[in-house]
Amino acid sequence: MAAQGRHGGKKSNKMTALVVDDNTVNRMIHHRLLDNLGIENVAVVNGKEAVDIHCSGKTFDLILMDMDMPVMNGIEATRQLREMGIRSMIAGVSTRSMEREIREFIEAGLDDYQEKPLTMSKLISIIHKING
Amino acid sequence: MESSHLRQQIAAMRQSFFDEEILDGQFCQLERLENRGNPNFVEEVLTMYFRDSTTLLQTVEQEIETDTIDLAKVDMMLHKFKGSSASIGANKVRNNITKTRQLLEEGNLEGAKLAFRELRMEHDNLRAKLEPYFQQLRQVGPVETATRPKGSDHA
Numbered sequence: 001m002a003a004q005g006r007h008g009g010k011k012s013n014k015m016t017a018l019v020v021d022d023n024t025v026n027r028m029i030h031h032r033l034l035d036n037l038g039i040e041n042v043a044v045v046n047g048k049e050a051v052d053i054h055c056s057g058k059t060f061d062l063i064l065m066d067m068d069m070p071v072m073n074g075i076e077a078t079r080q081l082r083e084m085g086i087r088s089m090i091a092g093v094s095t096r097s098m099e100r101e102i103r104e105f106i107e108a109g110l111d112d113y114q115e116k117p118l119t120m121s122k123l124i125s126i127i128h129k130i131n132g
Numbered sequence: 133m134e135s136s137h138l139r140q141q142i143a144a145m146r147q148s149f150f151d152e153e154i155l156d157g158q159f160c161q162l163e164r165l166e167n168r169g170n171p172n173f174v175e176e177v178l179t180m181y182f183r184d185s186t187t188l189l190q191t192v193e194q195e196i197e198t199d200t201i202d203l204a205k206v207d208m209m210l211h212k213f214k215g216s217s218a219s220i221g222a223n224k225v226r227n228n229i230t231k232t233r234q235l236l237e238e239g240n241l242e243g244a245k246l247a248f249r250e251l252r253m254e255h256d257n258l259r260a261k262l263e264p265y266f267q268q269l270r271q272v273g274p275v276e277t278a279t280r281p282k283g284s285d286h287a
Contacts, residue, residue, distance in 0.1 A: 023184075023212060023219075024180050025216040028177050028180060029165070029219055036165060095214060116218060116219060117158050117161070117215075117219040118219075119158075120165075
């Protein structure tokens with residue numbers, strides 16, 4: 001999937017991703033995983049910042065969304081992004097294992113869900129879904 | 133020669149982390165993320181982990197020693213701590229977090245306090261073991277990753 005250029009100019013073929021996680025360690029790891037796959041990525045620390053960055057006009061091929069975050073959690077952020085018409089692949093990434101909690105997250109508009117910790121093989125399986 | 137001996141020492145230290153089940157296969161995942169452009173990635177992540185965990189453990193300790201514990205707050209903190217511990221492969225720390233949370237959920241406060249002390253000990257033990265490991269790694273440069281230890285596949 002071709003990404004829109006950052007400044008709305010020439011389209012780049014490089015995939016782009018947004019990491020949404022309030023935990024520094026997880027942001028570092030997810031950033032490195034994406035970097036190693038050649039995916040340009042930025043990180044924000046909660047769901048509100050994820051919504052705000054989209055409101056500023058930026059879009060991403062992939063959003064890695066944590067569930068539990070302060071200010072705005074991943075469920076609410078996913079819901080709002082979908083209501084805004086954002087059709088990017090949103091993959092929920094969380095340590096939650098209760099079916100009810102995961103179902104609520106998925107029903108908010110996820111395309112995929114992976115239990116943390118996120119590994120290279122899990123990330124590749126998410127990306128394969130983008131590429132169909 | 134000296135470098136070779138030091139590398140063997142480092143490799144033995146590393147293997148002991150898995151043999152003692154202090155770390156699991158997720159740590160190997162972190163090691164695979166290191167490359168020429170980011171040769172100290174694992175140490176950077178662990179440094180960040182311990183920076184955050186030290187503060188968190190102090191906060192949790194203060195909270196559980198009060199008469200009116202905010203159980204939801206403590207559980208959320210431990211939940212987050214479990215997540216980052218799992219992300220770095222801190223196996224025993226993660227297991228102790230689970231135990232502490234379970235006892236809190238059961239309303240067994242004294243049990244939970246004891247479990248939390250064990251958690252703190254495991255955390256401090258992990259740091260005490262990793263600090264000299266990374267110190268020695270810095271002396272010789274990155275060691276080539278050994279084969280994945282048996283029964284530690286968390287991928």
